[in-house]
Amino acid sequence: MVPRVIFGRGSFNQLSDILAPKRLNINAPFIFLVDDVFKSNSWLTSRIPLSYDDKIIYISAAEEPKTSQVDDLVEEIILSNKERPSGIIGIGGGTLLDLAKAVSIMLTNEGEAKDYQGWDLVKNKAIYHVGIPTISGTGAEVSRTTVLTGPTRKLGINSDYTPFDQVVLDSELLKDVPNDQWFYTGMDCFIHCVESLQGTYINTFSQSYGEMALSLCKEVFLEDNLTSKESQEKLMMASWHGGMSIVYSQVGVAHAMSYGLSYLLGTKHGIGNCIVFDHLEEFYPEGVKLFKQMKSKHNVVLPQGICSKLSDKEFDTMIDIALDLEPLWENALGKNWKKTITRKKLKSLYIKM
Amino acid sequence: MVPRVIFGRGSFNQLSDILAPKRLNINAPFIFLVDDVFKSNSWLTSRIPLSYDDKIIYISAAEEPKTSQVDDLVEEIILSNKERPSGIIGIGGGTLLDLAKAVSIMLTNEGEAKDYQGWDLVKNKAIYHVGIPTISGTGAEVSRTTVLTGPTRKLGINSDYTPFDQVVLDSELLKDVPNDQWFYTGMDCFIHCVESLQGTYINTFSQSYGEMALSLCKEVFLEDNLTSKESQEKLMMASWHGGMSIVYSQVGVAHAMSYGLSYLLGTKHGIGNCIVFDHLEEFYPEGVKLFKQMKSKHNVVLPQGICSKLSDKEFDTMIDIALDLEPLWENALGKNWKKTITRKKLKSLYIKM
Numbered sequence: 001m002v003p004r005v006i007f008g009r010g011s012f013n014q015l016s017d018i019l020a021p022k023r024l025n026i027n028a029p030f031i032f033l034v035d036d037v038f039k040s041n042s043w044l045t046s047r048i049p050l051s052y053d054d055k056i057i058y059i060s061a062a063e064e065p066k067t068s069q070v071d072d073l074v075e076e077i078i079l080s081n082k083e084r085p086s087g088i089i090g091i092g093g094g095t096l097l098d099l100a101k102a103v104s105i106m107l108t109n110e111g112e113a114k115d116y117q118g119w120d121l122v123k124n125k126a127i128y129h130v131g132i133p134t135i136s137g138t139g140a141e142v143s144r145t146t147v148l149t150g151p152t153r154k155l156g157i158n159s160d161y162t163p164f165d166q167v168v169l170d171s172e173l174l175k176d177v178p179n180d181q182w183f184y185t186g187m188d189c190f191i192h193c194v195e196s197l198q199g200t201y202i203n204t205f206s207q208s209y210g211e212m213a214l215s216l217c218k219e220v221f222l223e224d225n226l227t228s229k230e231s232q233e234k235l236m237m238a239s240w241h242g243g244m245s246i247v248y249s250q251v252g253v254a255h256a257m258s259y260g261l262s263y264l265l266g267t268k269h270g271i272g273n274c275i276v277f278d279h280l281e282e283f284y285p286e287g288v289k290l291f292k293q294m295k296s297k298h299n300v301v302l303p304q305g306i307c308s309k310l311s312d313k314e315f316d317t318m319i320d321i322a323l324d325l326e327p328l329w330e331n332a333l334g335k336n337w338k339k340t341i342t343r344k345k346l347k348s349l350y351i352k353m
Numbered sequence: 354m355v356p357r358v359i360f361g362r363g364s365f366n367q368l369s370d371i372l373a374p375k376r377l378n379i380n381a382p383f384i385f386l387v388d389d390v391f392k393s394n395s396w397l398t399s400r401i402p403l404s405y406d407d408k409i410i411y412i413s414a415a416e417e418p419k420t421s422q423v424d425d426l427v428e429e430i431i432l433s434n435k436e437r438p439s440g441i442i443g444i445g446g447g448t449l450l451d452l453a454k455a456v457s458i459m460l461t462n463e464g465e466a467k468d469y470q471g472w473d474l475v476k477n478k479a480i481y482h483v484g485i486p487t488i489s490g491t492g493a494e495v496s497r498t499t500v501l502t503g504p505t506r507k508l509g510i511n512s513d514y515t516p517f518d519q520v521v522l523d524s525e526l527l528k529d530v531p532n533d534q535w536f537y538t539g540m541d542c543f544i545h546c547v548e549s550l551q552g553t554y555i556n557t558f559s560q561s562y563g564e565m566a567l568s569l570c571k572e573v574f575l576e577d578n579l580t581s582k583e584s585q586e587k588l589m590m591a592s593w594h595g596g597m598s599i600v601y602s603q604v605g606v607a608h609a610m611s612y613g614l615s616y617l618l619g620t621k622h623g624i625g626n627c628i629v630f631d632h633l634e635e636f637y638p639e640g641v642k643l644f645k646q647m648k649s650k651h652n653v654v655l656p657q658g659i660c661s662k663l664s665d666k667e668f669d670t671m672i673d674i675a676l677d678l679e680p681l682w683e684n685a686l687g688k689n690w691k692k693t694i695t696r697k698k699l700k701s702l703y704i705k706m
Binding site for chain 2: 001002003004005007008160169171203204205208209211212216230233234236237241248
């Protein structure tokens, strides 16, 4: 679990106090990986505390994070600094947070990021790393994984060294998230909860976190009585609790299939989950019903027919990626999941999307 | 926050695997502080992994933990071992968990435990410490305090070094808790939640944890459809979330007044909270109503008239202790709490108990 978290409107202003005691020496900088939507946003960037050789690297979140991107960042950081950094600070959504986690791991572990995709393959403690979400729902701020697209698969680096050492939850950073993105990322949390709560891996620990997050999602996306500040705070907590829920359980069908879309088509995780989940009534009847209510209430129109022109080979690629995620299927449908989830079944679902 | 937690029925059996990598060397033992109710209980004690100079110290939880007791334990541990321990493992309820936290701090910090009662006075990182609750409700397994009775006051050692490095949540360890104790300790959690949720310090973070814990308490103590295993697991999670809720907020009137009882009369924390809360309708009308329902459903009869024979001087002592806890009163009643909470008012409440 994340050992230190600060919560509060405006808590971003305390970043300087948080980082100061963690500076190793003047040659060991803090590297800030920041979503490039903030590039000319001085409201945020002017408050990033830079001293000595500290540096901001702006990164586009238009694509899902890649193992090669992590390797490039690590090389850039090593080549341009005298010493290993004092810390890596990720400021952004799931993409930036996952990049920050992966870079901090790869700065102290040999080889390439793709070698560590899987469970508990990381050998050395990561560099001190801090996560500051500017959009909520993914749970990346609390999870022990960093999901990366590698040369052969989309899979997380899951390890005890992955979680952030410090998280700053300042809901004010969410104030300018566009409506559609707010919905897609929020639904990532909602779908986590449905998949976790309805999964066979569920236990009282994950259940209590999942139910709390689900109830917050319903408040945020179905009720009308919250101020935008309250919505931001509640979605921030929903993301946190939803992430905690899956740390000790697992996601399910929507995530498995959405990874396929993302690998082949580069579909972003949030919207990909929505596109898939919209067609999963047979697996999650109650959840999908609520999802459709939320979609309609927020006037969100999902892309249609994104798989309509794919070749058989492309379908096969997506199906391979999805089927490879065995724990997700087992969680969703039990040990005998292979009886119902055939390649044909998956193709029939993908074709609808 | 606690960085590592393991949850699951039977997870106590993994203790050996958890501790092994933390052993510094063969002269640096693990010291197990264990509630002495388990002294001849081989079901539990036979599973405590002892190697080299590792040692079990049985401790009675009949009295609230004292600063002098911590100092004695630290002295005993230092004198009887060649090196500082590899770790301190507390196995028991709030008393044992608080002792384990305090001992691990005082093994690396000079002076006496009483010198550290307060906020952020601890200078050095504590010895590695593990908490294993065998009763649930106090939140001691997750909190950043260790509440001790000192020569002049009952107050916690609140610090970033106080929380456990590892917690083991094995609900099976709760199976033999006597009914009354189960109720008193569970109510500690329930009262935390009421005080936190109704307090002026409340924020979305604490609120979401508090609501989750409150809802679990209601399930455990007011509904009839849980198996004993489910009740144990749910109360274990309620205690965890209730503890998290007050980490970022504060308790209130019941805790302030109960500290007075405890200091003067040695009343244990759980039952003390119940005795006080039973008379707090004017501060927590809804909470006290629910409490009375739970009390009646579980056939719990609270002691009456425990203050009936006290002298004025004794009342003054209790009132001094209670009034000293300013943050609790401010949380409960706002910045102007001194207008309503007079010495006379407190005496009139204590007299009823």
